Amino acid sequence: MEKEAIVVAQSMGGSAHDLSMIGLFVQADIVVQIVMLVLVLASFWSWAIIIDKILRFRRVTADSDEFENEFWSGGNLEDLHRRVGPSPDNPLAMLFAAAMKEWARSTEKGLGKTAHTGLQARIHQVMRVTIDREVERLEKYLGFLATVGSTATFLGLFGTVWGIMNSFQSIAATKDTSLAVVAPGIAEALFATALGLVAAIPAVVAYNKFSNDLQRIITRLEGFAGEFSAILSRQLDQGD
Amino acid sequence: MRVPALASAVLHMLILVIMYVGLPLFTDPKVFEPPVVIEVEIVDVADITNLPKPVPEAKPEEKPKIEPKPEPKPEPKPEPKPEPKPEPKPEPKPEPKAEPVPEPEPAPKPEPKPEPKPEPKPEPKPEPKPTPKPVPKPVVKPVVKPAPKLEPKPEPKKPTFDLKQMKALLDKKKREQASKTPDDTDTKKPNSAEKVPNSSTKAMDASLPLTMSEKDALRQQVQKCWNPPTGAANAEELVVSIRMQFNQNGTLNGYPEIVNGGGFKNDFERVAAESARRAVIQCQPYKLPAEKYESWRDVTMNFNPRDMF
Incomplete structure (x- = not known):
């Protein structure tokens, strides 16, 4: 009896619980600690992706605007191609360069009349492939955001359930119903859920935003590809 | 990808530092620490004054x-x-x-x-x-x-x-x-x-408006700390007697005993008894008239949940 009471007293006061976030982490169960670590890493990586994507999408949009201005300004396409170079860094220019390269390669030996349809199909194909490649590059890592967004909360919940399980076991062990015995454990456990939410919420928001942006970029690329191939085919017909 | 990773790392470190150093926003839980009150208990249990x-x-x-x-x-x-x-x-x-x-x-x-x-x-x-x-x-x-x-x-x-x-x-x-x-x-x-x-x-x-018996004073102080068991069956009948001895400075001398004439009939009784004992431990030192030390040196107190409901 006495011993029990002493144990209780110590577990109530002895811990002198440090309720700061770091204190909560240090005092947590090992499983909960691992969960927390994983969540922190997930949060770290997803923020890295978010920052990277924000910068990249902004740059892509700005570069594409610039390129489109140049493209529609009515200058010579050959000049533009020379200026843009063989491997530019924005998808629109890339699309343009790929198509122009194919065009140049096909026309350097002169055009047979029969070659028109073949050339058009080839250019179309090349642009298609380029779009796919660019999109793939843009959406790299987005899957990770989606995964974090949907699983981080569950992972945090797991940590919480585990921590609360421990808390209740400690009630059972000390046979003490005082809230002071359970409260620290529950606080630690809930901290895991908090971390899960902290990781998941930005990831979900960012994922939705980025997939919207990506969709817009794809639409733009396809629109440009269509217009450009129309221009090329008009040129082919005029060149006859 | 290196730059964003770096930025993310910096961001997280920043948050960590903020949490560690403690912006006013994050220090609330510390202020929340009434457990300081409980800390005393350890000391008491160990009998170190x-x-x-x-x-x-x-x-x-x-x-x-x-x-x-x-x-x-x-x-x-x-x-x-x-x-x-x-x-x-x-x-x-x-x-x-x-x-x-x-x-x-x-x-x-x-x-x-x-x-x-x-x-x-x-x-x-x-x-x-x-x-x-x-x-x-x-x-x-x-x-x-x-x-x-x-x-x-x-x-x-x-x-x-x-x-x-x-x-x-x-x-x-x-x-x-x-x-x-x-x-x-x-x-x-x-x-x-x-x-x-x-x-x-x-x-x-009418007669003595300004004084209170030492026992009542003690009881009043103990009751502040007492959380009677709630949710127990017949909770108002779980009367517990605790015998405690005091030092002259109002701290407990030794460990409060549960006076029960034997074991507990059920878990509720034990929980009630321990809650009473915890209350006694938790609330010390008691402020009692030092010149009447003899009268409260050794006290047996009844804890009746009925007073609390």
């Missing part, structure tokens, strides 16, 4: 009552009360100035405010309502409460506790301002505390 910690514990609890009392005291009975007022107030103020200057002044202000709030809640049910309100305005009713509080207060204060009291005031202020939990406990305490004096008052009112 560590005064500085227990003193702040006990004082913050009593002070809420102390301050309201000084106000009513002058009005109701000028003779005995005027003395305690000048003493406690002047003493704490000069000392605090030397060490914590800003603290003494804010402390008194927050206390009166929080107290009225907790009291109104308990009031709707029992008698407490008349007491808090009358205290500031009339003089007749307040007499009852002041008596128990006066005795314990003057003694501890006079000896050497001034500094500690100020600390306690500060602690109390922090608690009341920052945390809701303390409020809850406060509400409970006045509730139970008032019941005790009231019951005794009815009998003693």
Whole structure:
């Protein structure tokens, strides 16, 4: 009896619980600690992706605007191609360069009349492939955001359930119903859920935003590809 | 990808540092630490008398009552009360100035405010309502409460506790301002505390309005810390007797015994008994008249949940 009471007293006061976030982490169960670590890493990586994507999408949009201005300004396409170079860094220019390269390669030996349809199909194909490649590059890592967004909360919940399980076991062990015995454990456990939410919420928001942006970029690329191939085919017909 | 990763790392480190250093936003949980009160328990269990910690514990609890009392005291009975007022107030103020200057002044202000709030809640049910309100305005009713509080207060204060009291005031202020939990406990305490004096008052009112038996004073102090088991079957019948021995400074001497004439009939009884014992341990040191030490050196107290409901 006495011993029990002493144990209780110590577990109530002895811990002198440090309720700061770091204190909560240090005092947590090992499983909960691992969960927390994983969540922190997930949060770290997803923020890295978010920052990277924000910068990249902004740059892509700005570069594409610039390129489109140049493209529609009515200058010579050959000049533009020379200026843009063989491997530019924005998808629109890339699309343009790929198509122009194919065009140049096909026309350097002169055009047979029969070659028109073949050339058009080839250019179309090349642009298609380029779009796919660019999109793939843009959406790299987005899957990770989606995964974090949907699983981080569950992972945090797991940590919480585990921590609360421990808390209740400690009630059972000390046979003490005082809230002071359970409260620290529950606080630690809930901290895991908090971390899960902290990781998941930005990831979900960012994922939705980025997939919207990506969709817009794809639409733009396809629109440009269509217009450009129309221009090329008009040129082919005029060149006859 | 390296730059964004770096940026993300910096972001997370920043948050970590903020949490560690503690922006005001994140320090709330620390202020939330009434467990300081519980810390004393360890000391007690180990039987090491560590005064500085227990003193702040006990004082913050009593002070809420102390301050309201000084106000009513002058009005109701000028003779005995005027003395305690000048003493406690002047003493704490000069000392605090030397060490914590800003603290003494804010402390008194927050206390009166929080107290009225907790009291109104308990009031709707029992008698407490008349007491808090009358205290500031009339003089007749307040007499009852002041008596128990006066005795314990003057003694501890006079000896050497001034500094500690100020600390306690500060602690109390922090608690009341920052945390809701303390409020809850406060509400409970006045509730139970008032019941005790009231019951005794009815009998003693006419003859001895200003004094209270040592046992009642002790009971009042213990009840502040007691959370009777709730949810147990027939909870109001779980009467527990605890035998405790005190040192002259009001701390427990040894370990409070559960006087039960044998084992417990069921788990509820054991839980109730342990909750009572915890209360006794938690609330020390007690403020009891030192000159009557013999009368409260060895006390057996009944804990009756009925008083609490």
